[in-house]
Amino acid sequence: LAKTTQPISMDSYEGQEVNITCSHNNIATNDYITWYQQFPSQGPRFIIQGYKTKVTNEVASLFIPADRKSSTLSLPRVSLSDTAVYYCLVGVGSSNTGKLIFGQGTTLQVKP
Amino acid sequence: GAVVSQHPSRVICKSGTSVKIECRSLDFQATTMFWYRQFPKKSLMLMATSNEGSKATYEQGVEKDKFLINHASLTLSTLTVTSAHPEDSSFYICSAVNPDRGSHSYEQYFGPGTRLTVT
Numbered sequence: 001l002a003k004t005t006q007p008i009s010m011d012s013y014e015g016q017e018v019n020i021t022c023s024h025n026n027i028a029t030n031d032y033i034t035w036y037q038q039f040p041s042q043g044p045r046f047i048i049q050g051y052k053t054k055v056t057n058e059v060a061s062l063f064i065p066a067d068r069k070s071s072t073l074s075l076p077r078v079s080l081s082d083t084a085v086y087y088c089l090v091g092v093g094s095s096n097t098g099k100l101i102f103g104q105g106t107t108l109q110v111k112p
Numbered sequence: 113g114a115v116v117s118q119h120p121s122r123v124i125c126k127s128g129t130s131v132k133i134e135c136r137s138l139d140f141q142a143t144t145m146f147w148y149r150q151f152p153k154k155s156l157m158l159m160a161t162s163n164e165g166s167k168a169t170y171e172q173g174v175e176k177d178k179f180l181i182n183h184a185s186l187t188l189s190t191l192t193v194t195s196a197h198p199e200d201s202s203f204y205i206c207s208a209v210n211p212d213r214g215s216h217s218y219e220q221y222f223g224p225g226t227r228l229t230v231t
Contacts, residue, residue, distance in 0.1 A: 049218055
């Protein structure tokens with residue numbers, strides 16, 4: 001499984017756009033990029049997944065350059081409730097049985 | 113979205129006793145579930161893959177005799193921490209895969225976690 005590297009922590013203010021970049025230099029051809037969010041004392045929650053270019057849903061956008069060696073999670077207009085740990089994961093194999101290996105994650109602190 | 117529950121949410125037990133944690137997928141059948149543990153301010157560490165009707169697959173360094181996993185039905189997996197010791201105190205989280213999600217979906221549904229404290 002490809003190793004991911006992301007900033008340990010980030011600070012932002014309410015209403016700002018937050019971009020969290022993840023490096024995955026050894027990503028394989030079959031790998032998808034997935035982001036999860038975790039609040040304290042809760043299980044993680046799936047945010048978004050992508051393979052290339054741009055993916056957008058009601059929560060976030062995911063930008064993936066052509067070489068796919070990195071990806072950027074974009075959270076528009078964050079609020080205090082977006083304070084959480086964000087994990088970038090790269091998975092391979094059968095998605096229905098593929099295990100997820102979590103890296104250190106990025107702790108996002110949103111300030112008023 | 114899909115719901116995965118865990119029971120209990122918190123448990124305190126004495127050293128040497130065993131504790132069972134249940135993980136249930138409430139609105140879909142999960143042939144595969146995963147168990148993680150998480151220490152304070154640390155990331156999740158995958159412990160094992162729980163397969164319905166077969167033996168669990170443990171990650172390297174996880175004692176299978178210590179952490180017994182049973183996946184007897186398509187909606188229930190259990191993790192039993194046997195002869196618990198204070199160092200087993202942790203946050204245990206399960207996740208389940210919905211097989212109807214599609215071949216390239218990495219969306220897993222996580223339970224709310226179980227806080228185990230061994231005194």
